[in-house]
Amino acid sequence: MRRFLLPLAIFLVLVGFLAVGLQLNPREVPSPLIGKPVPAFRLAQLHAADKLIAPEDLRGKVWLLNVWASWCVSCKQEHPVLVDLARQNRVTLVGLNYKDERGAAINWLRQHGGDPYLVSAYDADGRVGIDFGVYGVPETFLIDKQGVIRYKHIGPITDEALKTRILPLAEELARG
């Protein structure tokens, strides 16, 4: 009887490791930017090519930077959630239109329930995206009043993610 105990224990440890491993999403790479100042950029606005937008313009605000594109399939999934969030007016929502084509992006917003963003920065060649460590769209960063990145959400934003993580943290940062 005792000679089976050790293999059984090893097996159980292995099962434990695999069970934890299966829960992890290999596409969610922890961002090294959390707790760091938001990367500097100065980009043209999506809707007004002659106007610029920079993180300094949002100093003193808690804001979400949502990386999106008209070619991004899962952006369609999160878009209604963002439109709903914009209606509630609980946090400033800024877009980073990533590696897109201006006309296609504006059209996409029109076709998918409107523009939830205060403003969208137009990152045509994706250079700013690289500074943000973007590797899969959509991605969303929560940035505090001092311009420090506090949280990163990878993949489409869900109601659940907003309610349990993003909005509570945003409201805490807005108070502090």
Added chain:
Amino acid sequence: MAERMLWLAQESALALRRMLALFLACGMFLPAIAADGGLARPVGDPAVEARVNRLAEDLRCLTCMGQSIADSQSSFSTDMKREIRTMIGAGKSDKDIMDFMVQRYGDFVLYRPPVKSTTWLLWGGPFLLLIVALAFLAAKLRKRSSQAVAQLSASEHRQAARLLGSREGENP
């Protein structure tokens, strides 16, 4: 009958013509595909390209799982290679380029993660397992060899002698 023969001839001529068209199309498109693949990477200084490739070998393509940037054709990898090329052009060292990537994408982007407090298990784990396994094997072997030379009791000695003796008695 003649009508049928004519139909067959027409059909096979048509098939032949189609096959010929297909061959020609292949002949026309193959070089086009090859040329396009060649243009996907900028033709420049081969020394720079070799450096780009060497660095790209050590960087993980985050969108394609288990592929290096050098092996991958994804848009993420293409952008990264373009970035590396630009940085080499700006005179950055290999270390500058790797640091740039780690600052943005974290240690996970490296195929050779650095040894530090969060990665020591990753590096030391296999050796730790080997040591444990060797210790286990050594203990097992020692136990077995001590069992092999176990002493026989007096009654067992007598029983053995009887068995051996009787056999010798039966076979003169």
